[in-house]
Amino acid sequence: MLQSKYSYHIFICIAIILGNVFSQDNSISGWVLDNETNKPIKDVSVYIQESNLITSTDLDGYFNLFVCPKCNISIDEQNDSKDIIIVFDLIGYEKKNIQFSDLKNRNQIRLKKQSIELKSIHIHDDNIYKSDLLLDTKKLEENIRSNLANTLSYQPNIGVISFGNVTSKPIIRGLSGDRFLLTKDGMQIGDLSQTAIDHVITLDVTEVSNIELIRGPRALFYGSNPVGGVLNTLIFGNPKTRVDKFYKKIKFGGESFNEGIFGNVVFFMPIKNNQLNIYINNRQTENQTSPIGTLVNTHSMTSNFKIGFTNYQKQGYINFVVESFNMDYGIPPSSEGHILGVDIVLKKNTLQINAHRDISFGDFNQLDIKYNFIDYEHSEFENNVDYFSVQLAKNTHHFKLEILSEMISIGTELEYRDFIPAGFYWTPNTDETNVSFYGYIKKNYKKYNVLGSFRIGHIIIDPKPNYTSYANLEVDEITKRNFSYIASSLGFERKIDKWTYKGWFMQTMRPPKIEELYSDGPHLGTYAYEIGEPNLDLEKIYGIESIISYQSNSFNVSLTNFLNYSPYYYQMTKMGECEEEMVLGDEGYPCSGPEYDFIEWGSGPGWLYMYDTKGVEALIAGFEFNLKYNLKNLIVNYDFSYVLGENISFDEPLSYINPAKHILNVGYDKNSMNYNLRLSKIHSQNRLGEFETYTPSAFLMDIILSYKNNRQSFTLQINNILDETYYNHLSKIKFIAPEPGRNLVLSYNLLF
Incomplete structure (x- = not known):
């Protein structure tokens, strides 16, 4: 049972x-x-x-x-x-x-x-909360790959969902989309990466200095649905890094499996009480390869330019940032509609204003005000065609005001988005307004730290139908929707000698996204014809988590258990599948009769599977175990993670749940050198959701060599050194190609 x-x-x-x-x-x-x-x-x-x-x-x-x-x-x-x-x-x-x-x-x-190390000067804005640092600068260098998801793939219970390497995105404990939050210096990135598999994360991993993982009550400070946690990336050149002389930081490197190369330069220029930061980055990759051959149309070209100006005052600072992110990339071909593949052109322009002030107001000691304007455009082209078939654009205004201290903090957030689709895609233009108020408190009660948080808000989704009829939706269904939501969390932590105990309960709510409500049309980059459900309700998730850990000078061990239950869990799933090979014959396509209502004919050169949105009752549970031992220069670290998902409504497993994973790292530090052997065992996945296929297990071996001092670092990774042919269960194209084989990764940093 x-x-x-x-x-x-x-x-x-x-x-x-x-x-x-x-x-x-x-x-x-x-x-x-x-x-x-x-x-x-x-x-x-x-x-x-x-x-x-x-x-x-x-x-x-x-x-x-x-x-x-x-x-x-x-x-x-x-x-x-x-x-x-x-x-x-x-x-x-x-x-x-x-x-x-x-x-x-x-x-x-x-x-x-x-x-x-940049020689920083104190600028008041200290991080007043402690987070579980997932990857610091050193670990980032030792794990760095071509994008954020692949860099994080060596962490427990983090999988990679992808449509080729370029579009890879992390999935945490079986939770994808915005069931965990991805932020950049505390602000949501503002792209469409969490809405569809073909939309990339508009963040280059080389501009990241640290990645912190925030779970528990404080996660509600970032959004209403962080049940999987918050992955907050800390960026080189943010206003918290103030220097006392002119610094230049250069980074370059590459990967062999896609002939990828990258390079960036950062300038830190102090000017009296001001500082100018300039960031320039370029990355290029060719088609990715695997032990069985080359996966065509998986190239990419990325350029990123950012300039920031900060005026430092006695009790704070004000900071302005202008950024331009541009990327061209390919989606590999499939027999489902686009046999030559899809090309995507992405443009994102950002204006940020950040103001910080030290204050003395009751228990509060910090005031932070942040504003982001993001102009985002994503165009999809059939391969070698010079006009787009689908375009998804949005303008976002995002405002935050927070009053902070270590023991109590409150904030308010206002976000307005104007969603503007175009081309062969009939989702209506839609305005979305989201306003929320949130707070966090920490109290010492006897020998316990008691933690609590809340977020209350209201969102208005206002579509503007621009057609008199739609293929699958009724016009009178496309109406303004209002959602009021409340999320809350209560937890504790207790330390007894070398033991630490933590636990919390979290209740979250998530309003449906525009695409989940009103989609009606082909989405080229996902090879899907997507149909929304205008009557969706709030998604609710109830989570409970506990951690017990022991820490001594040479030995650390921890066990984390989690369980998440949702009475209404959104899924966009395939409406059916043709059992015959979809090849044109003398008598036409198979599955082309009127009884096959799960295929859209006439999209692309031929056809697309249809996907619709539904809410199901679901449960996701699992655990993570970590063991770490230090002996002089030797460090041994072992992680085991397991997650299980159940679609209770249909009495079957949830789809796209990452399999169990063992990771063993054996490292040796000597002077400025580090030598590390990493062994990974990924279990097979035979708990399959509807239309999923079995994925066999894999054993991978990596070697990482790194050198560092205060001014430069060099890292060499040899991934999958045995050149094993293995498949990623979360890959949407695993039936076309396996994951990369043996891969050489080089990275060099210089600060002067």
């Missing part, structure tokens, strides 16, 4: 969720360790912000700092003071600021390495 099938996950989650004081003299002490190797770090500067009280760590990473920033108050009063910040700083590592009160019962401070 379904109930017993998931009883393990429910039991673990509920069981966990129900489930050294500083000395009183005027000093604090502890040890500073490397976050990856757990080795002590010497010569770390430890000081009180805005004071001349400073010490440094010894050979064992030990420090002892005399604390008297306000010598007219007692140490107990200092413990309660929220404005006392202890700073840990060393070139080659990320600077860490910790409030004095947070150092209670904490005698170990861990610093994260930076491959290339």
